[in-house]
Amino acid sequence: GEDVEQSLFLSVREGDSSVINCTYTDSSSTYLYWYKQEPGAGLQLLTYIFSNMDMKQDQRLTVLLNKKDKHLSLRIADTQTGDSAIYFCAEFSSAKIIFGSGTRLSIRP
Amino acid sequence: EAGVAQSPRYKIIEKRQSVAFWCNPISGHATLYWYQQILGQGPKLLIQFQNNGVVDDSQLPKDRFSAERLKGVDSTLKIQPAKLEDSAVYLCASSTDLNTEAFFGQGTRLTVV
Numbered sequence: 001g002e003d004v005e006q007s008l009f010l011s012v013r014e015g016d017s018s019v020i021n022c023t024y025t026d027s028s029s030t031y032l033y034w035y036k037q038e039p040g041a042g043l044q045l046l047t048y049i050f051s052n053m054d055m056k057q058d059q060r061l062t063v064l065l066n067k068k069d070k071h072l073s074l075r076i077a078d079t080q081t082g083d084s085a086i087y088f089c090a091e092f093s094s095a096k097i098i099f100g101s102g103t104r105l106s107i108r109p
Numbered sequence: 110e111a112g113v114a115q116s117p118r119y120k121i122i123e124k125r126q127s128v129a130f131w132c133n134p135i136s137g138h139a140t141l142y143w144y145q146q147i148l149g150q151g152p153k154l155l156i157q158f159q160n161n162g163v164v165d166d167s168q169l170p171k172d173r174f175s176a177e178r179l180k181g182v183d184s185t186l187k188i189q190p191a192k193l194e195d196s197a198v199y200l201c202a203s204s205t206d207l208n209t210e211a212f213f214g215q216g217t218r219l220t221v222v
Contacts, residue, residue, distance in 0.1 A: 033210070042200065043213040088151055096165055097211055099151035
């Protein structure tokens with residue numbers, strides 16, 4: 001079946017790197033996404049990676065994909081207070097987007 | 110380019126009442142999704158349209174929920190009658206086609222009391 005799992009919480013110190021992990025079940029997923037949701041706001045697509053790629057870098061964001069283990073990670077370099085949000089991992093599976101439960105990232109001074 | 114528009118932003122109703130939400134996708138986007146996001150959970154797909162046809166409605170509680178996209182553009186989602194457990198944010202999203210990135214609206218927060 002289709003399932004996306006993430007840890008619920010992550011706390012990092014300002015300026016450190018944040019790494020948010022995700023596992024998914026559908027090996028035929030063609031796209032994997034990271035969405036950001038700030039309080040009271042809609043979902044904002046941060047980045048996505050095609051399944052034939054291992055890594056994608058976009059400014060402070062690095063996405064790593066391990067297809068063998070069906071593991072996806074999002075690294076945020078130099079984490080700032082504005083990065084506080086819930087981050088959702090999602091896979092494109094069976095012609096629809098399946099979301100994880102989200103990881104709440106909190107930043108401590 | 111205008112984003113996905115949803116209305117209303119907030120709605121409070123009593124249980125057993127009816128409610129309708131409206132979504133206007135990004136111009137030219139063929140695929141439209143309705144998601145339900147219960148507090149503390151990830152969005153769950155309710156229904157997906159490709160133009161005016163339904164692609165997937167397997168998770169839509171059809172005894173009380175209905176959705177339409179008659180002209181392949183705007184869409185409405187209706188709940189009749191509402192239950193307390195329907196309290197959630199209802200998110201609409203659109204994409205140019207299947208298998209591409211989806212853009213989300215700000216959602217409608219429904220509270221059923």
